[in-house]
Amino acid sequence: MKVETALSNAQGSIRLLQITDTHLFARTDGALLSVKTQHSFEAVVAEILAQQLEFDAILATGDISQDHTSISYQKFAKGIQPLDKQCFWLPGNHDFKMNMDAVFPSExxxxxxxxxxxxHWQMILLDSQVEGVPHGRLSEEQLELxxxxxxxxxxxxxxxxxxxHSVLVGSKWLDQHTLHDAHEFWDVVNKHDNVKAVVCGHVHQDLNTMHQGVQVIATPSTCVQFKPNSDDFALDEQSPGWRELELYADGRLETKVGRLPGNQFMPxxxxxGY
Structure with a gap:
């Protein structure tokens, strides 16, 4: 198995920028729940650049495309070029893995x-996609990995x-689409004492909680936001966003969410539903 290595910065910590659930289309005016997703994605990248955020790598946690097209993945690749850092990505339930490969080879x-x-740190990226359905599962191969x-x-x-998401977030409609074999996932995690955090996308909202001694983190989408703690499908008035994570040599993790200013890109x- 090939291993990529990201070098630590001068302070000895690693800083990651998480961008998730971009839901891009081939069409520039493609919209999800009235939000033009390419425009909101580009606005998030522009705000990150404007704030001159420091990070060592980008983490893209799935649902990169909404329409499965090769062009949508190429738009993501082009969109993150100004961020000028290595990006590690994985598929979400909306992604089409064959067309994700349309960006390769990519520097x-x-x-x-x-x-x-x-x-001091390692990152393990798992594929939880079950083709054709919104919920997730991990194959035996992924659990063994x-x-x-x-x-x-x-x-x-x-x-x-x-x-x-491997833990329930408190929204009945969204928790139907969780990781369905989460108990098997946590059985593996609990065999080891070196897992500090689990990071996901999918839920289009800020989550930062502890589960069985492990920090569990989810992140706002770059487009629409789902309203927390809502039994039925509901959208939030929060703006599109991203997450910063800083990993320290002693195992500590500090994190915060950033969002676009004002009431931009309201759905x-x-x-x-969608």
């Missing part, structure tokens, strides 16, 4: 499942990344 984007982050990588690198603080609040 910036990598689909490697195991990444060494400096001297997780188990074996954690066992082979017990001295590395570990960040586990996947698209689907169709009358919608009852």
């Amino acid at each position: 910036q984007i990598s689909a490697q499942p195991h990444v060494l982050l400096g001297e 997780l188990d074996n990588t954690l066992a082979q690198n017990p001295d590395k603080h570990s960040l586990v990344v996947l698209h689907h 169709d609040f009358e919608s009852d």
